[in-house]
Amino acid sequence: MTANVLMIQGSSSSAGKSMLVTALCRMFSRRGIRVAPFKAQNMSNNAAVCPDGSEIGRSQAVQAVAAGRDPAAEMNPVLLKPEGNSQSQVIAMGRPWRRVSAREYYRHKPDLWPLVTRALDQLRASHELVVIEGAGSPAELNLRSGDIVNMAIARYARSPVLLVGDIDRGGIFAQLLGTVWLLEPGERALVRGLVVNKFRGDLALFDEGVRLLETRGDIPVLGVVPFMSDMAIPEEDSATLDTVLSNGTPHMDDIDIAVIRLPRIANYDDFAPLAAETGVRVRYVSSRTALGTPHAIILPGTKSTIADLMWLREQGLDRAIPEIADQGAAVVGICGGYQMLGRSIRDPEHVEACVDQTHALGLLPIDTLFDEIKATHQIHAQLLGGPGWINALAGDRIRGYEIHMGQTASPQPWLQITTRSGQAVQCNDGAVRADGKVWGCYVHGLFANAALRRAWLTDLGWRGADGALPTATDLQTALDCLADHVESSLDMQQLESIIWHP
Secondary structure: OOOEEEEEEEOOOOOOHHHHHHHHHHHHHHOOOOEEEEOOEEEOOOEEEOOOOOEEEHHHHHHHHHHOOOOOHHHOOEEEEEEEOOEEEEEEOOEEEEEEEHHHHHHHHHHHHHHHHHHHHHHHHHOOEEEEEOOOOOOOHHHHHHOOOOHHHHHHHOOOEEEEEEHHHOOHHHHHHHHHHHOOHHHHOOEEEEEEEEEOOOHHHHHHHHHHHHHHHOOOEEEEEEOOOOOOOOOOOHHHHHOOEEOOOOOOOOEEEEEEOOOOEEOHHHHHHHHOOOOEEEEEEOOHHHHOOOOEEEEOEEOOHHHHHHHHHHHOHHHHHHHHHHOOOEEEEEOHHHHHOOOEEEOOOOOOOOOOEEEOOOOOOOEEEEEEEEEEEEEEEEEOOOOHHHHHHOOOEEEEEEEEEEEEEOOOOOEEEEEEOOEEEEEEEOEEOOOOOEEEEOOEOHHHOHHHHHHHHHHOOOOOHHHOOOOOOOHHHHHHHHHHHHHOOEOHHHHHHHHHOO
16 A cells, blocks of 8 residues: 655745644544654654654644544654754654754755655555645745755655645735745646635635635635634644633633743643633743742743753742742642752763753752653553642542653652553652642643643632533544634545545
């Protein structure tokens, strides 16, 4: 079997490529077609862990869920995780490969191309359709010679391409037509359809715009997709963190949760389930002034714990967070944020920094030792109980995943990991202060566990809407809503013809 392919490219970053691929994977999966997503190269610290412990971009993992498949390294063979100072960790086929500067990375692209094509070939051999996502824009002329993610992939797979533009940004004609006109003739021939995304208002008002795009570009417009907000689907782009997240109109009596927007923040979709609850507001803040006096502060995961801890000090947040905790606010650390809550971080091998030891915030009696081994696992865990709100959850089981370097010794664990990547283990995790207000652990995806999420929110004073405990939007429901929204906006007959009769 060699699967048919369809590639989604964009006029720019954030044009809607990821969401369109997600919707298409869901749409064709619901038709009984064996479909898989693919993105040759992704750049994001928002990562996911596959069942075998390999690491891929979060968006590809969500697309896999939409397609009804387990996420796999073949779906995102190259993942770049920025670490600052123009350096990134390269994840190749789900495993750490090397750390490189931007300049060095371009020299390594010829080494990665065979890995990329082999991954795509493997997916095509086991599926009926592969929906391929590009990155940025295919018309970045200075990057074309080293391309391994846009038209190079389209040419290799002989894939028809849909080009999507973001009308909400303005300049949709320059976006779509300019991109098409900058392509080489052979590349331009692969573009079989245009999609106008994020349209606000009366669709009939853009009828003339569709005619102009088709006339000037000599390419059909397959659809105009209305703007869709509150999708409750994990985002790939950290630009979305600039807005306050909440379910419905924010009110003054909402539970106010401030997530520290670290420069190298990772896996920030950990907190989407909190924002999806009625009566909860999640803000991302990067200064003492913006922090205010929330009910809770969360220190999230980070690609570089020590560097972001230094940044906290530069902002004065290393003093502000303990002060607000002393006033009764809750403070939570996840992964790198958990490490920051301890007394010290030791790095004798200089895995992250050139200093052997760094003092942390001192809010939990824990110490972390960095080493070169990276833990990447899907996990199951059991709550051991503990002070405050945790006590009532003793014996409960949760699911999540680990992506971290370093080991943390804790005298007060409140979790026991029972499986890692399907293998039975007994490994304690987490620490909690005696009053239950300050706590942390290594487990990502923690707040996707409803009982734990609501127990903690209730301890903060949350009662939901009208005293009821609301249900957060289920991912599967959100994926169906997205698929319905996109499917109703596209010319499906023409799209089917492009896919199955290229």
